[in-house]
Amino acid sequence: MSVHPVSTCTPGSVATAPLEVLGRDVxxxxxxxxxxxxxxxxxxxxxxALQRVWDDVAAYAPYYGSVHRGAGYLSQLSTDLFEQSRATVADFLGCREGDQVVFTRSTTDSLNLLASVLPAGTQVFVFETEHHASLLPWRDARVTYLTAPRTPEQAVASLEAALAQRDPYGPALVCVTGASNVTGELWPVRELADAAHAHGARIVLDAAQLAPHHPVDIAELDVDWVAFSGHKLYAPFGSGVLAGRADWLQEAEPYLAGGGASRKVARRADGGVDVEWHSTAARHEAGSPNVIGVYSIASACRALTEAxxxxxxxxxxxxxxxxxxxxxxxxxxxxxxxxxxxxxxxxxxxxxxxxxxxxxxxxxxxxxxxxxxxxxxxxxxxxxxxxxxxxxxxxxxxxxxxxxxxxxxxxxxxxxxxxxxxxxxxxxxxxxxxxxxxxxxxxxxxxxxxxxxxxxx
Ligand SMILES: Cc1ncc(COP(=O)(O)O)c(C=O)c1O
Missing domain, CATH: 3.90.1150.10 (Aspartate Aminotransferase, domain 1)
Structure with a gap:
C-alpha cells in the first residue's frame, strides 16, 4: 500500500539548515x-511565521488597499495580488482545470463551508479518530462514524465496507485527514480516495497537518477537495483554504450572504429582493477579504516550494x-x-x-x-x-x-x-x-x- 513517500535518514543525521522563522531569538x-x-x-x-512570509507581508503593507472594490491604484494592486495569490495556491495544490480555490479563515471554516454546500441527503463517512474540525461540521447530514483502524489497510477496508452498505444513488462524502494531529501518522489518502470514488462518493482531505510537511497534490491524490490553514503553514494572518471541485460549491447557497458574493441585487415590485450570486469562488467569500492573510499563504507556498x-x-x-x-x-x-x-x-x-x-x-x-x-x-x-x-x-x-x-x-x-x-x-x-x-x-x-x-x- 502506498502512503505518501517519506525519505528516511540515519538516526540523528539532519540534512540542511532550518528555514528562518520569526521568534528564533526570543x-x-x-x-x-x-x-x-x-x-x-x-x-x-x-x-x-516564516521570515520570508513576514518580509513579503511587510513589503506589501504600504501598498495595502481594498480588494475588488476601489478604483484607486492601491485597490487595483491589492486586487491583483489577491487573485495572483489564488493562482499561486492553485499551483501549490496542483489543482485541476475547473477547480476553485476559496479563501476562508481556517481549516475549520473550510470544512464548515463544505458542510454547508452538501447536496440534500448526502451521506458522510468519517473516522472517529479525526480532529474535531473534520468530525463535527456534518451535523446536518447523515453521518457514519468509522471506528479507529489499527493499520492503514484496515482504514481502507473499513471505509470500503461502510461504503458498500450505502444508498448507491444519493451523494456521499468521505472526510479524512492526511496526517494526524495526535500521532503525526500519515493516512493512506490515495487509497481512501480510490475507495470513495469506486463507490461513487467524493472525498475531502483535511490537510491542516499534512500541507506544512509534505507536498499535497490534489490531482495525484485524486481527492475532490483539500482544506488547510495558513497559521499552520507559517503564515499566521488569519486565512485558510478550501480548494477543489466547483460544482457543489456553485450549486449551493453562499456560505455567508453579503457584498462580494452577490453579482446583482434588485428590489422586487412586491418589496422583496432578488439576488444573483457569483458562480466563482467569490460566491463563498462575502465581506471584505483578508488580503494580507491570503497573500501570506501564497508567500508561504512559494517559500516552501522554493526550499x-x-x-x-x-x-x-x-x-x-x-x-x-x-x-x-x-x-x-x-x-x-x-x-x-x-x-x-x-x-x-x-x-x-x-x-x-x-x-x-x-x-x-x-x-x-x-x-x-x-x-x-x-x-x-x-x-x-x-x-x-x-x-x-x-x-x-x-x-x-x-x-x-x-x-x-x-x-x-x-x-x-x-x-x-x-x-x-x-x-x-x-x-x-x-x-x-x-x-x-x-x-x-x-x-x-x-x-x-x-x-x-
Ligand atoms: C488535523 C487538523 N484538522 C483541522 C484543524 C483545525 O485547524 P484550524 O484550527 O486552523 O481551523 C487542526 C488544528 O489543529 C488539525 O490539526
Missing part, C-alpha cells in the same frame, strides 16, 4: 532563574527519528500510535509519562526549560481516549501525580516541529524529558482553571 524567563531562547515545539497548533519539499522532508524525518529514539530511551515514556512504530509520520509526536499528570509535565518543560509543547486531548478527544484507553474524567490536581506507575493517563503531551526547528530545540527537549523523569520537577506547581502553573513561591 528569550523567556525560567522559574529557576535566568532566561533561555524559547524552543517553540508546538508547530501542530500554530507554526511560527524544496525533498530537503524539508529529509530534514524533518531526521528530527522525527531523533525524537522517537530519544523518547524510546526513557522507559517511563509511552509514545501514542495508531498504526505502529513503522508507520510513516510527520513531526507530531504525542506521549504520556508514567506517573505524571501531562499538564504538570508540560508546565515544567515550559517553566524550567523554556520549551513550548501542548498537553491535553488536542481537539481529537475520541482518538486520544482510544490511544490512552481512558474514560472522560477530569484530570486530578497537579503537583501530586495523577497516575500511579502503570495506570492510565487522562491526557497526553504533544511535541511538534517543522521546517524552522533547529536541532538544539529537539536536543533540549530530550534532555529535559530525561531530567524531569529522573529528578522530578525543581519547582512547585498548582492547579489554576484546570491547568498546572508554577506556584508563585
Amino acid at each position: 528569550r523567556v524567563p525560567l522559574v529557576t532563574g535566568g532566561e533561555v531562547t524559547y524552543a517553540a515545539l508546538d508547530y501542530a497548533a500554530s507554526a511560527p 524544496g519539499f525533498d530537503s524539508l522532508v529529509e530534514r524533518e524525518q531526521g528530527l522525527v527519528t531523533r525524537v522517537r529514539a530519544g523518547l524510546a530511551g526513557v522507559p517511563q515514556v509511552r509514545v501514542l500510535s495508531l498504526f505502529g512504530d513503522d508507520a510513516p509520520r510527520v513531526g507530531v509526536i504525542s506521549f504520556v509519562v508514567d506517573g505524571w499528570n501531562s499538564s504538570h509535565f508540560a508546565a515544567a518543560l515550559s517553566a524550567e526549560y523554556g520549551i513550548g509543547v501542548r498537553d491535553g486531548l488536542f481537539c481529537a478527544h475520541p482518538l486520544v481516549r482510544t490511544l490512552l484507553g481512558s474514560e472522560p474524567t477530569e484530570p486530578g490536581e497537579c503537583g501530586s501525580p495523577e497516575t500511579e506507575p502503570g495506570e492510565k493517563s487522562l491526557n497526553a503531551i504533544r511535541v511538534s516541529f517543522g521546517a524552522g526547528t533547529p536541532d538544539e530545540h529537539v536536543d533540549r527537549f530530550l534532555g529535559a524529558v530525561t531530567e524531569l523523569v529522573r529528578d522530578g520537577a525543581k519547582w512547585n506547581y498548582r492547579t489554576e482553571d484546570g491547568r498546572c502553573v508554577p506556584a508563585r513561591d
Whole structure:
C-alpha cells in the first residue's frame, strides 16, 4: 500500500539548515532563574511565521488597499495580488482545470463551508479518530462514524465496507485527514480516495497537518477537495483554504450572504429582493477579504516550494527519528500510535509519562526549560481516549501525580516541529524529558482553571 513517500535518514543525521522563522531569538524567563531562547515545539497548533512570509507581508503593507472594490491604484494592486495569490495556491495544490480555490479563515471554516454546500441527503463517512474540525461540521447530514483502524489497510477496508452498505444513488462524502494531529501518522489518502470514488462518493482531505510537511497534490491524490490553514503553514494572518471541485460549491447557497458574493441585487415590485450570486469562488467569500492573510499563504507556498519539499522532508524525518529514539530511551515514556512504530509520520509526536499528570509535565518543560509543547486531548478527544484507553474524567490536581506507575493517563503531551526547528530545540527537549523523569520537577506547581502553573513561591 502506498502512503505518501517519506525519505528516511540515519538516526540523528539532519540534512540542511532550518528555514528562518520569526521568534528564533526570543528569550523567556525560567522559574529557576535566568532566561533561555524559547524552543517553540508546538508547530501542530500554530507554526511560527516564516521570515520570508513576514518580509513579503511587510513589503506589501504600504501598498495595502481594498480588494475588488476601489478604483484607486492601491485597490487595483491589492486586487491583483489577491487573485495572483489564488493562482499561486492553485499551483501549490496542483489543482485541476475547473477547480476553485476559496479563501476562508481556517481549516475549520473550510470544512464548515463544505458542510454547508452538501447536496440534500448526502451521506458522510468519517473516522472517529479525526480532529474535531473534520468530525463535527456534518451535523446536518447523515453521518457514519468509522471506528479507529489499527493499520492503514484496515482504514481502507473499513471505509470500503461502510461504503458498500450505502444508498448507491444519493451523494456521499468521505472526510479524512492526511496526517494526524495526535500521532503525526500519515493516512493512506490515495487509497481512501480510490475507495470513495469506486463507490461513487467524493472525498475531502483535511490537510491542516499534512500541507506544512509534505507536498499535497490534489490531482495525484485524486481527492475532490483539500482544506488547510495558513497559521499552520507559517503564515499566521488569519486565512485558510478550501480548494477543489466547483460544482457543489456553485450549486449551493453562499456560505455567508453579503457584498462580494452577490453579482446583482434588485428590489422586487412586491418589496422583496432578488439576488444573483457569483458562480466563482467569490460566491463563498462575502465581506471584505483578508488580503494580507491570503497573500501570506501564497508567500508561504512559494517559500516552501522554493526550499524544496525533498530537503524539508529529509530534514524533518531526521528530527522525527531523533525524537522517537530519544523518547524510546526513557522507559517511563509511552509514545501514542495508531498504526505502529513503522508507520510513516510527520513531526507530531504525542506521549504520556508514567506517573505524571501531562499538564504538570508540560508546565515544567515550559517553566524550567523554556520549551513550548501542548498537553491535553488536542481537539481529537475520541482518538486520544482510544490511544490512552481512558474514560472522560477530569484530570486530578497537579503537583501530586495523577497516575500511579502503570495506570492510565487522562491526557497526553504533544511535541511538534517543522521546517524552522533547529536541532538544539529537539536536543533540549530530550534532555529535559530525561531530567524531569529522573529528578522530578525543581519547582512547585498548582492547579489554576484546570491547568498546572508554577506556584508563585
Ligand atoms: C488535523 C487538523 N484538522 C483541522 C484543524 C483545525 O485547524 P484550524 O484550527 O486552523 O481551523 C487542526 C488544528 O489543529 C488539525 O490539526
